[in-house]
Each structure stands twice: as structure tokens, then as C-alpha cells.
Amino acid sequence: MAVEQSDAIVLRVIPWSETSLIAHIYTRDFGKLSVLAKGARRPKSPFEAALDLLSICRVVFIAKGSDALDLLTEAKLTRRFRGGARELLRLYAGYYVAELLERLTDKQDRQPEIFDLAEATLAAISEPDQELAGVVLRWELQMLRLVGHLPSLRRCAHCGQDVADGPWWVFGTLASGVLCASCQVGQRQMIRVPSGAIDEMEQFSNSSWREIDISGLSPQHRSVIRGVVTRYLTVLLDRKLQMHPFLEELGR
Numbered sequence: 183m184a185v186e187q188s189d190a191i192v193l194r195v196i197p198w199s200e201t202s203l204i205a206h207i208y209t210r211d212f213g214k215l216s217v218l219a220k221g222a223r224r225p226k227s228p229f230e231a232a233l234d235l236l237s238i239c240r241v242v243f244i245a246k247g248s249d250a251l252d253l254l255t256e257a258k259l260t261r262r263f264r265g266g267a268r269e270l271l272r273l274y275a276g277y278y279v280a281e282l283l284e285r286l287t288d289k290q291d292r293q294p295e296i297f298d299l300a301e302a303t304l305a306a307i308s309e310p311d312q313e314l315a316g317v318v319l320r321w322e323l324q325m326l327r328l329v330g331h332l333p334s335l336r337r338c339a340h341c342g343q344d345v346a347d348g349p350w351w352v353f354g355t356l357a358s359g360v361l362c363a364s365c366q367v368g369q370r371q372m373i374r375v376p377s378g379a380i381d382e383m384e385q386f387s388n389s390s391w392r393e394i395d396i397s398g399l400s401p402q403h404r405s406v407i408r409g410v411v412t413r414y415l416t417v418l419l420d421r422k423l424q425m426h427p428f429l430e431e432l433g434r
Contacts, residue, residue, distance in 0.1 A: 184244070184245045185243075185244055186242070186243055188210050188212055188240075188241060189210045189260065190207040190210070190240070191236065191237075191279075191297070191304070192205060192207055192237045192239065193206045193236075193283055194235070194280065195235065198218065201222070201224050202221060202222055202223060203219045203233065204218055204219070205233050205254065206284065207241065208287070210298070211292065213292045214287050215252055215290065216251055216289070217241075217251060217253065218251040218254060219254040219257070220253070228256070229254070229257045232257035233257060234263075236265075237259055238262075238301060238304070239259050240260055241254060241256065242254075243255060261305075263307075264308040265304070268310050271429075271432075274428040274429060275314060275317070277425050277428075278425040278429060279300055279307070281423055283296075283300060285419055285423070286325055286329050286419075295328060296328050296329075303321045306396065313396050313399065315399050315408075315432040316395075316397055316399040317396050319399060319407065323383065323387040323411070324386075326387070327387055331358070333360075334359025335359060335360060335380055335383055336360070338361055339354060339357040339365075340354075340361055343362055348377060349376065350374055350375065351375050351376075352366050352373070353372065353410055354369050354370075355371045355416075357369055360375075360380065371413070371417065373410055375410060378403055379410070382399060382400065382403055383407060385398065386399070404433045407433070408433030409433065412426050
């Protein structure tokens with residue numbers, strides 16, 4: 183059994199016994215893991231406050247392999263999530279980071295860039311001068327890009343041809359992207375989207391995500407973009423995400 187260590191984000195904690203917890207964490211070097219933290223519920227826990235939701239910590243664990251829970255032996259707090267102290271909407275945005283990490287990633291799928299993106303997103307959410315709507319949109323589109331589910335925003339998602347420019351585009355949530363005039367026939371769950379909104383979604387899905395101007399989301403497109411991304415994620419995951427109703431304000 184190997185002893186491993188990595189930086190980690192705490193996604194969820196579940197009581198396991200009178201003294202122990204099961205923690206779901208997303209690590210930079212090993213992806214998403216479930217670990218058993220023995221003694222974490224004791225008054226003088228060896229993990230102190232490192233296992234608080236959305237905390238970033240340095241963890242040491244024993245990898246058990248197969249489907250068994252890994253054993254967490256050490257967790258040292260690096261940074262606590264402060265967004266909830268700013269305003270309730272920022273707390274919900276932090277919860278949304280955890281929710282998408284849970285839903286869009288597979289266990290032990292190592293993607294360090296996802297960790298870096300999540301860490302940067304939590305830091306931005308905690309800063310009151312950061313435009314929250316832009317922070318959340320960057321998080322959503324970059325997560326979709328990194329897990330291979332970014333919708334097609336220039337080529338028809340059905341036939342692969344370039345979609346002719348115009349003031350309005352048609353986005354198919356079932357088709358996973360924009361549709362040309364020919365391929366719209368017979369399609370379901372389509373949304374009419376102004377071309378400017380498509381332009382902004384493309385900008386926020388740029389692979390150089392650190393360079394994206396998160397303050398550049400125009401107020402006139404927020405509502406339609408929020409609707410497109412929400413509906414697309416609902417179809418992709420075949421479920422309504424818990425935090426979406428709480429983030430509707432970002433489209434206003």
C-alpha cells in the first residue's frame with residue numbers, strides 16, 4: 183500500500199462513525215478520491231479544520247486500491263474558502279464548484295488543470311471585486327472543455343459545417359451546440375441565441391483561461407447565456423443540478 187500526498191479541495195464530508203468521517207476530495211495529482219478520516223470528529227482531531235467544505239489542504243493518504251476507501255492520515259489546511267463571509271450568492275457559487283467537480287469528473291481521473299481551475303475559481307469567488315457572473319461562466323465552460331463536453335459554438339453540432347454568420351444563432355441542447363439551418367429541421371430543445379452571446383461564450387471557453395477577462399460579460403447577454411448553459415448541463419448530466427436555482431440571479 184503506497185503512501186501518497188497531494189493538494190486537495192474538500193468537496194463533501196459524511197459522518198462515518200462517532201469519531202470518523204468519509205471525505206470526498208479532489209486532488210491535484212490523483213483526481214477525485216473518497217477517503218476515510220479516522221478520528222476526524224474527535225474534539226482534538228489530528229485533521230483540525232482542514233476538512234471543512236471547500237477548504238484547500240495538503241493531504242497524506244494510504245492508497246488502498248480497487249473500490250476500498252483510501253485512508254487519510256494527515257491533512258493540513260492551506261486556505262479556507264471565504265466566499266460565504268462576503269455574501270450568500272458567493273457561498274452558492276462555491277457550492278457549485280464542488281457540485282460540478284462531483285458530477286463532471288470520474289474517480290482517479292488525474293487532471294491537474296481541473297484542480298488549478300477550481301482553486302483559481304474559489305479564490306476569485308472569495309474576492310468581492312471579482313465579477314461573479316463572469317467567474318461562474320468561466321468555471322462552467324472551462325470544466326466542459328477539460329472533460330471533453332464543450333458544446334460546438336461555430337460549427338454545426340450535427341453536420342460539422344461552419345454555421346453562416348447572422349444576428350441570431352440556434353443552439354441545440356440535445357445536439358450539443360449550434361445548428362445550421364438545414365440541421366435544425368426535426369431537432370428538439372433548441373434555443374434562439376443572439377450572435378453576441380455566442381461570441382462571449384466562445385471567449386469564455388478559450389483554452390488560455392487565466393487570460394480571460396471575467397469582467398467582460400455584457401449585461402445584455404447574461405440572461406440568455408445563463409439559460410443556455412443551465413439547460414445544456416441539465417441535458418448532459420440528465421439531472422437538474424442543485425445549485426442552479428440559487429444562481430439564477432447571475433443572469434439578471
